[in-house]
Structure formats: structure tokens, C-alpha cells
Amino acid sequence: MSAPPAVTEERPAPPPTQGGPAPRVQQGRDPRRRGLLPYAFLLPTLIVLAAALGFPLVRQVIMSFQEYGLAQQFGQEPEWVGLDNYAQLLGDGYLWTVLLRSVLFCLAVSAVCMVIGIALAMLMTRIGRTPRLALQVALLLAWAMPHLASLTVWQWLFDSQYGIVNWLLVNLGFDDFAGHSWLLNRMSFFVVAGIVVVWMSVPFVVFTVYAGLTQVPADVLEAAELDGASGWQRFRMVTVPMIRPVLLIVGLLQIIWNLKVFTQIFVLQDAGGITRETNLIGTYIYRLGIGEGQFGLAAAASWFILLVTVGLSLYYVRILLKDEAAS
Numbered sequence: 001m002s003a004p005p006a007v008t009e010e011r012p013a014p015p016p017t018q019g020g021p022a023p024r025v026q027q028g029r030d031p032r033r034r035g036l037l038p039y040a041f042l043l044p045t046l047i048v049l050a051a052a053l054g055f056p057l058v059r060q061v062i063m064s065f066q067e068y069g070l071a072q073q074f075g076q077e078p079e080w081v082g083l084d085n086y087a088q089l090l091g092d093g094y095l096w097t098v099l100l101r102s103v104l105f106c107l108a109v110s111a112v113c114m115v116i117g118i119a120l121a122m123l124m125t126r127i128g129r130t131p132r133l134a135l136q137v138a139l140l141l142a143w144a145m146p147h148l149a150s151l152t153v154w155q156w157l158f159d160s161q162y163g164i165v166n167w168l169l170v171n172l173g174f175d176d177f178a179g180h181s182w183l184l185n186r187m188s189f190f191v192v193a194g195i196v197v198v199w200m201s202v203p204f205v206v207f208t209v210y211a212g213l214t215q216v217p218a219d220v221l222e223a224a225e226l227d228g229a230s231g232w233q234r235f236r237m238v239t240v241p242m243i244r245p246v247l248l249i250v251g252l253l254q255i256i257w258n259l260k261v262f263t264q265i266f267v268l269q270d271a272g273g274i275t276r277e278t279n280l281i282g283t284y285i286y287r288l289g290i291g292e293g294q295f296g297l298a299a300a301a302s303w304f305i306l307l308v309t310v311g312l313s314l315y316y317v318r319i320l321l322k323d324e325a326a327s
Contacts (some may be wrong), residue, residue: 116207
């Protein structure tokens with residue numbers, strides 16, 4: 001005898017939902033765990049940063065409220081003075097002179113870096129492969145050269161007796177530049193310092209902006225050209241809006257770096273510049289602490305300058321956050 005056929009129970013099909021099939025529900029995943037996963041990956045980095053920067057920052061904050069000088073370096077207990085260091089700094093007219101000088105130098109150098117860097121980046125998009133590679137290699141060499149080595153070359157170029165700059169100017173008919181010392185005059189000192197800083201900073205701007213330009217769709221530029229837009233109009237109305245996030249980030253970094261420039265100014269001062277007339281924020285804090293032994297005042301000045309840097313950068317940060325929220 002054959003076995004009776006198996007009876008299968010028919011289950012009613014689920015009612016169809018409007019707008020398409022019912023979504024598939026994935027079980028076994030907790031959304032809260034998925035939300036905490038990025039923070040878990042960031043935790044080791046945060047621990048390293050806290051260990052490397054936490055103690056120096058806390059020590060500097062404490063020192064800014066103390067009278068900490070050479071005596072404390074040899075074991076004497078520092079005296080707690082509260083806000084006296086900050087009051088002394090804010091009442092010192094020379095600090096405001098250095099701050100104004102630093103801001104003007106930072107804005108001027110940053111603007112020149114951005115203009116030259118964008119121009120060279122645009123040039124790299126229009127020239128052939130061989131000249132583009134040659135330009136890239138030259139920029140990399142300028143960027144990779146150690147600061148002290150490059151500053152030695154620049155000192156020789158602007159030397160009052162043997163410098164090639166004075167020699168060229170004299171041969172072009174400017175006889176007043178015979179034996180001219182570029183570092184003794186405050187304005188010419190900052191001209192030389194600005195040239196050096198621009199020469200070292202432009203490669204970063206060029207490569208970053210060039211990377212952004214390569215992402216601009218060619219068909220959009222061609223459509224604008226067919227509509228009758230000139231080269232300047234295509235750059236201003238099409239290219240700049242598309243690479244605006246890159247320009248904002250590069251501009252922000254230039255302001256931060258050029259506001260706290262130190263090595264170029266310090267080396268040129270030692271080469272003949274008048275220190276008090278050419279101090280910027282970095283050299284001012286260094287000479288206040290290391291040079292004069294007033295470490296409490298130097299720590300207070302460091303925190304004050306940090307607030308100034310944040311204030312100058314706040315405009316760019318606000319624009320970046322606004323663009324990110326809009327996107």
C-alpha cells in the first residue's frame with residue numbers, strides 16, 4: 001500500500017502594501033551599536049592625542065597663572081599670581097604692536113600664496129604632460145627642502161655685499177642698491193621674509209588646488225563655453241563654486257600657518273634683522289620665555305594668541321560648517 005500524500009497547510013499571503021513590496025527587516029543588528037562604532041575607531045587616536053598633548057597643555061595653563069622664571073627652573077616653588085600675567089600682557093603696548101604686525105603679515109602672505117598657487121594650478125591644467133611634470137618636480141623640490149637649508153640660500157641671495165639680488169639691481173641701473181642691507185630696514189626685512197614664506201608655502205596650495213581642479217567636469221566647462229562664457233567667467237562662475245570647499249580649507253590652513261610662522265623670522269633676525277622691530281608672534285613668545293626667562297608670561301601669551309588664531313579662523317570654520325550642512 002502506498003503512503004497517503006502529505007497534506008500541506010496553506011497560509012494566507014500577507015496583504016500587499018501600497019507603493020511596493022514590504023521592506024525586509026534585518027534582525028540581529030542593534031542600530032545603537034552601529035552608531036557607536038565610529039567612536040570606537042576614534043578612541044585609540046583620541047587616547048594618543050590626550051597623552052601627547054594633554055599634559056603640556058595643562059602644564060601651560062597652570063604656568064600662565066604663576067610667576068615662573070629662572071629661579072623656578074632651579075627648584076624654587078612658583079608663586080601663584082592669578083590673572084596678573086594676562087593683565088600685564090594686555091597692558092603692554094608692544095604686544096598689540098606685535099599682534100597687529102603679525103596679522104597684517106599673515107593676511108598679506110596668505111593672499112599672495114593663494115593667488116600664485118591658484119594661478120599655477122590653473123596653468124598645470126592647460127599645459128602638456130612634460131612641462132607639467134617639470135613644474136611639479138620643481139615645486140616638490142622647493143617644498144621638500146629643509147627650512148634651514150633654504151634660508152641659507154636666501155640669505156646668500158640677499159646678502160649686502162655678495163648677494164645676487166643687489167648685483168642684478170645695480171646692473172639694471174638701480175645704483176642705490178649697491179651694498180644695500182635688506183634685513184636692517186623693517187619693511188625690506190618683511191619683504192624678504194614674505195618672499196621666503198611664499199616660496200615655501202605655494203607648492204602646497206598648488207597641489208591641493210590642482211587636485212580639486214581635476215574633479216571639475218569638462219562637459220560643464222564646455223557647456224559654459226558654448227553659451228558664450230569667457231575664460232574668466234568660466235573660472236569665476238563655474239570652477240570656483242565647484243572647488244570652493246578646497247579653497248576654504250587651503251585658505252584656513254594658510255592663515256593658521258602664516259600667523260604662527262617662526263623659523264623664517266628667527267633665522268633672518270639672527271642674520272642681521274633688528275629683533276624688536278621685526279618680532280612676530282612666534283619669535284615674541286620664544287624670546288619672552290627662552291630669551292628673558294619669563295615662562296609664565298610666555299605661557300599666558302601663548303593662550304592669548306591661541307584665542308586670536310581661533311578668532312581669525314572662525315569665519316572660515318563657519319562657512320565650512322554652513323556648506324557641510326547645506327550638502
